[in-house]
Amino acid sequence: MSVTARVKWTGGMQFVGESETGHAIVLDASPDDGGTDSGMRPMELLLVGVGSCSGMDIVSVLQKKRQKVTGLEVSVAGENADEYPKRYTAIHVEWIITGHNLSEDAVKHAVDLSMEKYCSVKATLEHSAKVSFGYRIVNT
Amino acid sequence: MSVTARVKWTGGMQFVGESETGHAIVLDASPDDGGTDSGMRPMELLLVGVGSCSGMDIVSVLQKKRQKVTGLEVSVAGENADEYPKRYTAIHVEWIITGHNLSEDAVKHAVDLSMEKYCSVKATLEHSAKVSFGYRIVNT
Numbered sequence: 387m388s389v390t391a392r393v394k395w396t397g398g399m400q401f402v403g404e405s406e407t408g409h410a411i412v413l414d415a416s417p418d419d420g421g422t423d424s425g426m427r428p429m430e431l432l433l434v435g436v437g438s439c440s441g442m443d444i445v446s447v448l449q450k451k452r453q454k455v456t457g458l459e460v461s462v463a464g465e466n467a468d469e470y471p472k473r474y475t476a477i478h479v480e481w482i483i484t485g486h487n488l489s490e491d492a493v494k495h496a497v498d499l500s501m502e503k504y505c506s507v508k509a510t511l512e513h514s515a516k517v518s519f520g521y522r523i524v525n526t
Numbered sequence: 527m528s529v530t531a532r533v534k535w536t537g538g539m540q541f542v543g544e545s546e547t548g549h550a551i552v553l554d555a556s557p558d559d560g561g562t563d564s565g566m567r568p569m570e571l572l573l574v575g576v577g578s579c580s581g582m583d584i585v586s587v588l589q590k591k592r593q594k595v596t597g598l599e600v601s602v603a604g605e606n607a608d609e610y611p612k613r614y615t616a617i618h619v620e621w622i623i624t625g626h627n628l629s630e631d632a633v634k635h636a637v638d639l640s641m642e643k644y645c646s647v648k649a650t651l652e653h654s655a656k657v658s659f660g661y662r663i664v665n666t
């Protein structure tokens with residue numbers, strides 16, 4: 387299985403990335419690094435990637451378990467090495483899962499399935515960064 | 527140094543990711559995976575990340591070397607493992623650098639600096655995926 391993407395320079399430090407599924411995103415550097423902050427930083431994409439990948443898994447598993455999920459928010463924090471190339475050495479993912487009568491066991495199982503079995507982004511990044519995680523359930 | 531991002535579920539398999547720099551992106555799964563293809567897949571973000579990260583390095587180094595770069599396009603291809611969690615096991619990056627009287631030595635040096643020293647995304651992903659690369663110079 388293979389995935390492809392194209393990225394094109396649009397001037398300054400601005401680039402437009404386009405996925406093979408036809409979606410585009412603007413990337414840019416900060417003014418400190420010669421950019422104009424017109425889009426996300428490349429390293430930010432990795433954190434959004436692990437947040438959305440795990441979020442899809444968790445929603446999907448909880449829905450299969452007939453849990454009534456009404457909201458899911460993910461916070462992701464990455465720690466960079468101080469020295470170039472400043473790779474991620476640690477990533478923490480935290481989910482706030484809102485719903486009606488959510489079962490703690492079902493949520494724990496969904497989180498564990500994502501982290502241990504399904505989330506491709508986590509499984510890629512964890513070879514560089516120690517990945518830790520936590521969750522909070524809000525029953526309304 | 528640390529980087530943060532937030533991701534919010536917006537229904538179905540759709541999520542909106544927001545970086546701490548204030549930029550947003552829509553993520554979604556394919557219809558086969560219960561989504562509606564309203565945005566990029568999480569795994570695509572990693573390829574766009576390495577393409578844009580390396581592109582910024584290369585443009586920046588070439589401009590410091592007073593090279594006249596007029597265009598830069600990056601193609602990125604990732605190979606997934608067949609089995610879950612389907613992490614990237616190989617990534618190939620290819621740059622087409624267009625300009626006037628571009629020096630082959632300067633381009634090679636810029637590419638090597640990005641791949642060996644500066645590109646944080648490559649340095650993170652290469653712990654999971656073998657990263658290979660190539661470039662083509664088009665002098666106009």
